Amino acid sequence: MNTLSRTRTIEHWDAEDVEAWESTNKHIAKRNLIWSIFAEHVGFSVWSIWSVMVLFMPQDIYRIDAAGKFYLVAIPTLVGAAMRIPYTVAPAKFGGRNWTIVSALLLLIPTLMTLWVMGRPETSYTTFMVVAAFAGLGGGNFASSMTNINAFYPQRLKGWALGLNAGGGNIGVPVIQLVGLLVIATVSNTAPEIVCAIYLVLIGAAALGAALYMDNLGNQRSNLGAMAEALRFKHSWVMSFLYIGTFGSFIGFSFAFGQVLQINFLAAGDSPAQASLQAAQIAFLGPLLGSVARPFGGKLSDRIGGGKVTLYTFVAMIFAAGIVVTAGMFDDRTAGAATDGQMIAYVVGFIALFILSGIGNGSTYKMIPSIFEAKAQGRTDWTRSEKTAWSRSMSGALIGFAGAIGALGGVFINVVLRASYVSDAKSATNAFWVFLGFYVVCAVVTWFVFLRIQTARAGTGEQIDRAQAPVTTT
Structure with missing residues (x-):
């Protein structure tokens, strides 16, 4: 039976105990999941705040061109990827509840800095880059949140629980873009401070909710030593690579989509304010659908x-990238603004990539705990509790590491898009040729490592053809 101390710490937690799960544990886990989602949601919003701020930055006022703006949305992605390593071990070190409170309050730093700097268009580009880098703190919240929730749920429910936690967090990207859209539509692109003010309130709500309703787990184990041990297995590196293709695509396109649309609408002759509004009206759809799909x-x-x-998802992403490439090729030949048909194809291809990357995010994060669960079951000299603890520790550590590597894919996407726009083609077509080729590689790797032959399936431990059965106590 679980015991809860005055510090809201559950001293012993066994998610695989079916009787305890059905009586009380599932309700405790659900409560922690709800507030974990909310805190992570706010973290994602702050992480992606510069994908919205660039829509409030006309070049004639802020003196930052399209290429410079791609770097402004790329730098938080890079910092967020790095922050995911220490954030992975923080829940076990400080407690999941305690770290959720702290990580939420840390979001006040980039939000207040953004509020200050956006009111000073004369600020140097270097200062803008430094302030944008602090938004990367929000990217770390994902790793600690996922590691924490992974410890609360049994193996048979991890796919749904982790997918829901991650998807609810990911929705923070389209929500802040919707907030930006509402501000632009009602006040025009001259009041970014309203967006910042709204999120200062939400940050406070996330910290308060975590303090009142979340719990620490006394037997949660995850540290840098566990991460080092997890990386001894080749499948850990394969999963990290595949996550570049799924989450890297989601976060990279989420940060860049509005900017790409704004460039196209400016090319079509819209004013900066009109282009910002047009881009904001569409940009939130991709991250929203991708988040829901997760x-x-x-x-x-x-x-x-x-x-x-995962395999089917990458195959579909190849075709979706092909749609964007085809639309871009027609746009290149006209040497001007895209026609309505080309813009529709462009947006459809982009939206499909968002949805598919969301599905792939959910499937890859199901694979991680399954791999280590099977490896643990192969150890006949361990007790059930030892197997559970090791599997939970390894999967929690890898979730953070894979999340960090995957986030680097978002940096890659923005850098490649920038290079494509400053090239002679001055469009995103060359970039999407690169992305299409990468999805081909991901599909081949997934098939070869996880699906090629039955012995490979057994070696990875992926339960490909059947659901995980509940573990009963003996």
């Missing part, structure tokens, strides 16, 4: 296996 990717993987879902 838990369903996890749930589908619970049923048929993460390996299969």
Whole structure:
């Protein structure tokens, strides 16, 4: 039976105990999941705040061109990726509840700095880059949140729980873009401080909710030593690579989509204010649909296996990238603004990539705990509790590391898009040729490592053809 101390610490937690789960544990886990989602949601919003701020930065006022803006949205991605390593071990070190409070309050720093600097257009580009870098603190929240929730849920429900936690957090990207859209539509692109003020309130709500309703787990284990041990397995590196293709695509496109649309609308002859409004009206749709798709990717993987879902997702992403490439090629030949048909194809291809990357995010995060669960079951000299503790520690550590590596994919996307726009083609077409080729590689790697032959399936431990059964106590 779980005991809760005055510091809101549950001294012993066994998610695989079916009787305890059905009686009380599932309700405790759900409560922690809800507030974990909210705190992570705010973290994602702050992480992506510069994808909105660039829409409030006309070049004639802020003196920053399109290429410079791509770097402004790339630098938080880079910092956020780095922050995910220490954030992964923080819940076990300080407690999941305690760290959620601290990590939420840390978001006040980039939000207040953004509020200050956006009111001073004469600020140097270097200062803007430094302030944008602090937004990377929000990227770290994902790793600590996912590691914490991974410890609360049994193996058979991890795909859905982790997908829901991640998807709810990811929705922070389209929500802040919707907030930006509402501000632009009602006040025009001259009041970014309203966006910042709204999030200062939400940050306070996230910290307060975590303090009142979340719990620490006394037997939670995850540290840098566990991460080093997890990286001894080749499948850890394979999963990190595949996560570049799924989450890297989601976060990279989320940060860049509005900027790409704004460039196209400016090329079509819209004023900066009109281009910002047009871009904001569309940009939030991709991250929103991708976020909603994520838990369903996890749930589908619970049923048929993460390996299969991931493979099918990458194959579909190849075709979606092909749509964007085709639309861009027609745009290149006209040497001007895209026609309505080309813009529709462009947006459809982009939206499809968002949805598919969301599904792939859910499926890859189902694969991680499954791999270590199977490896633990192969150790006949361990007790059930030892197997559970090791599997939970390894999967929690890898979730953070894979999240960090995957986030680097977002940096890659923005850098490649910038290079494509400053090239002679002056469009995103060359960039999407690169992305298409990368998805081909990801699909081949997924098939070869996880689905090629039955022995490979057994070696990875991925439960591809059947759902995980509940663990009963003996």
